[in-house]
Amino acid sequence: MSLPVIARPDTVLPDVARDAIGSSVAPASGVRFVNAMTVDVEDYFQVSAFDAAVPRSSWESRESRVCANTARLLDLFAEADVKGTFFVLGWVADRFPALIRRIVDAGHELASHGYEHRLVYAQSRAEFRADLRSARVALEQAGGGPVLGYRAPSFSIVRDSLWALDVLIEEGYLYDASIYPIRHDRYGIPEWSRSVHRVERPGGTIWELPGSTLRVGATNLPVGGGGYFRLLPYAWTHFGIARLNASRQPAIFYLHPWEIDPKQPRIAAGRLSTFRHYRNLEHTEPRLRRLLREFPFGRVSDVLAGAALRGPEPLAVAGGRAVRNY
Numbered sequence: 532m533s534l535p536v537i538a539r540p541d542t543v544l545p546d547v548a549r550d551a552i553g554s555s556v557a558p559a560s561g562v563r564f565v566n567a568m569t570v571d572v573e574d575y576f577q578v579s580a581f582d583a584a585v586p587r588s589s590w591e592s593r594e595s596r597v598c599a600n601t602a603r604l605l606d607l608f609a610e611a612d613v614k615g616t617f618f619v620l621g622w623v624a625d626r627f628p629a630l631i632r633r634i635v636d637a638g639h640e641l642a643s644h645g646y647e648h649r650l651v652y653a654q655s656r657a658e659f660r661a662d663l664r665s666a667r668v669a670l671e672q673a674g675g676g677p678v679l680g681y682r683a684p685s686f687s688i689v690r691d692s693l694w695a696l697d698v699l700i701e702e703g704y705l706y707d708a709s710i711y712p713i714r715h716d717r718y719g720i721p722e723w724s725r726s727v728h729r730v731e732r733p734g735g736t737i738w739e740l741p742g743s744t745l746r747v748g749a750t751n752l753p754v755g756g757g758g759y760f761r762l763l764p765y766a767w768t769h770f771g772i773a774r775l776n777a778s779r780q781p782a783i784f785y786l787h788p789w790e791i792d793p794k795q796p797r798i799a800a801g802r803l804s805t806f807r808h809y810r811n812l813e814h815t816e817p818r819l820r821r822l823l824r825e826f827p828f829g830r831v832s833d834v835l836a837g838a839a840l841r842g843p844e845p846l847a848v849a850g851g852r853a854v855r856n857y
């Protein structure tokens with residue numbers, strides 16, 4: 532398969548982004564350097580690791596905790612005066628539109644996590660497009676504004692599903708945050724560019740915000756949040772983000788509302804999934820408070836505004852492909 536990527540040497544945001552971001556685009560000298568604070572809004576039973584144990588037909592009848600947990604995150608962000616980007620499931624937006632309004636009214640950016648948490652590489656192109664469109668309708672109806680960003684469930688844009696970037700471009704998306712440049716049993720493109728960059732595809736371009744990593748020897752190690760934030764010591768995340776920021780690279784941090792909920796109902800799944808999902812849930816909130824104190828965070832659009840205004844670095848070659856890093 533031929534892969535992307537010669538990124539377009541744009542130094543300004545496209546009009547659609549400027550419109551969406553509006554007055555928050557400051558002059559070049561006034562752009563504050565921030566890391567991206569992102570939340571994948573889904574309930575505790577909707578994670579991919581529980582797909583086999585929790586059929587979608589049972590979702591409706593389960594105790595929902597997504598509103599309370601997301602509200603808790605909104606409070607934490609308000610206390611720290613941080614605005615972030617919320618990648619929300621269309622399924623959640625259809626059932627809890629008031630939660631979506633609350634996210635938007637607090638100044639956060641609304642983006643898509645798909646409709647019902649289907650892995651991209653488990654769908655056909657047509658199925659992916661249909662899921663994407665359902666999610667957008669639900670999110671835009673509830674949120675009242677345009678949805679321009681996407682993150683796939685479980686980082687499921689991998690080498691075999693890069694066609695999803697073409698669909699996102701065709702559907703008018705401005706950015707994607709679905710590629711993790713690491714080795715993992717369920718996702719990842721280890722040789723993918725580690726920086727925020729633009730990907731050029733036959734039908735156009737799209738910003739990519741890869742999951743954050745540190746390069747150690749010949750390996751990329753994840754420092755971007757989620758399970759890595761809970762399972763590894765806090766010092767690892769701090770070290771990783773500090774290293775990235777020292778080279779003016781923003782970290783793309785992510786977490787889920789269920790990760791601050793130690794009292795969520797337990798679901799019987801395999802040993803590895805159980806470990807990954809439940810370990811250290813009680814540590815997430817205090818760690819998050821600390822993280823919010825120790826690093827500057829903002830929305831994806833704030834990161835893109837900074838990247839676009841800084842302009843691209845010279846072409847680099849990653850994994851045999853040319854990439855223009857920002």
Ligand SMILES: [Zn+2]
Nearest residue numbers: 571573684685
């Ligand atoms: Zn998810």
